[in-house]
Amino acid sequence: MSSVDIRKLQVIAPNFKKRLSGVTATVVRLVPVQSRSIAIAATGPVIPPHVPQIPLTALLTMPRSGPDGHRVWHARRNVEMIGGLALKYLLGKRLKLVFTSASQRKQSGLTRWLIRRMDAVVATSERTNSYLEHPAQVIMHGIDLDDYTPAQDRAALRGRLGLPDGVLIGCYGRIRAQKGTDAFVDAMIPVLHAHPEAHALVMGRATDKHRAFEQSLKDRVAAEGLSDRLLFLPEVPVEDMADWYRVLDLYVAPQRWEGFGLTPIEAMACGIPVIATRVGAFDALVVEGETGTLVDPDDIPALAEATQAALDAPETLARWADNSRPHIAEKFSIEREATDLVRLYRRLLA
Structure with missing residues (x-):
């Protein structure tokens, strides 16, 4: 475990959720990069060993003040904002509270109340910022370009992962209607019928209340005779995800609603168009016509048509792939995100 000296700790990044999520992935990726510039540690029930961290129990006994007087508590969920307020006002810890919002809808009364008690607010996009009542700084997410790289030998990697050769189209993330998993399945059925060399991969986990939804999708695929070509794969750890992008020819993000959405930049960093x-x-x-294309949410015919058009024009798909990683390297590196956040932390600690 990558532990730190709590007495020297300047910033704490809580991650109170046990299950994999976009927020968890953000914390796991950012904290090691930020730790090169500032004394930061994550804390939570399940933090990978390579991430600088402190145990949750240490929050109760850590010194009231940090090396700069205050410490920064960077929350990304309501429960983490509540935790920071409890540490500050019930246990007397000297904390500056930061909240990152990715939501693109009107917040609940509780969330608005919590946000008003923050010392700084970050929005992950201008669209998110437009939903906030509290002034926010826009800092968009980035990706670790050392971890997410194109495949050196895609065929060998596919073999190692037990995947078929041919055209692979992926859709990764939680299996639920909000994420558009059913839209992906419905769009891929005609695509796969038209392209016998193609396979589609759905990877992710369905929570208990979405299990029937997942089974209905598998039943739909089976009824089309495509169970061997539209595959449902189990969720893998964050640190293994890059390989599953590298094997693809095309990534599809069919969400009906999303806060920010990391998967397109993960795919494009691996040289996969979206x-x-x-x-x-x-x-x-996604740069329209340069790294991929965009369609309206819940427009399944448009999603199928865009996918089929891409497969029918391999030169276009190859050009999108060539453009994808340079675009992410220029605009969405994790170093840029980490630098902007550390600059914010230092302003609060000054």
Whole structure:
């Protein structure tokens, strides 16, 4: 475990959720990069060993003041804002409270009340910022370009992962209607019928209340005779995800709603072009006609047509792939995100 000296700690990044999520992925990726510039540690029930961290129990006994007087507590969920307020006002810890919002809808009364008690607020996109009542600084997410790289030997990697050769189209993330998993399945059925060399991959986990939804999708695929070509794969750890992007020819992000949405930049950093819906920050991530294309959310015929058009024009797909990583390297490196956040922390600690 990558532990730190709590007495020297300047910033704490809580991650109170046990299950994999976009927020968890953000904390796991950012904290090691930020730790090169400032004394930061994550804390939570499940933090990978390579991430600088302190145990949750240490929050109760840590010194009241940090090396700069205050410490920064950077929350990304309501429960983490509540935790920071409890540490500050019930246990007397000297904290400056920061909240990052990715939501693109009107917040609940509780969330608005919590946000008003923050010392600084970060929005992950201009669209998110427009929903906030509290002034916010826009800092868009980035990706670790050392971890997410194109495949050296895609065929060998596919073999190692037990995947078929041919055209692979991926859709990764939680399996639920909000994420558009059913839109992906419905769009891929005609695509796969038209392209016998193609396979589609759905990777992610369905929570208990979405298990029936997942089974209905598998049943739909089976009824089309495509169970061996539209594959449902189990969720893998964050640190293994890059390989699953590298094997693809095309990534599809079919969400109906999204806060920010990391998967398109993960795919493009691996040199994989993207077809996405116009939700979250996707219209700022995907360059229309250069790194992929965009369609309206819940427009399944348009999603199928865009995918089929891409497969029918391999030279276009190759050009999108060539453009994808340079675009992410220029605009969405994790170093840029980490630098902007550390600059914010230092202002609060000054």
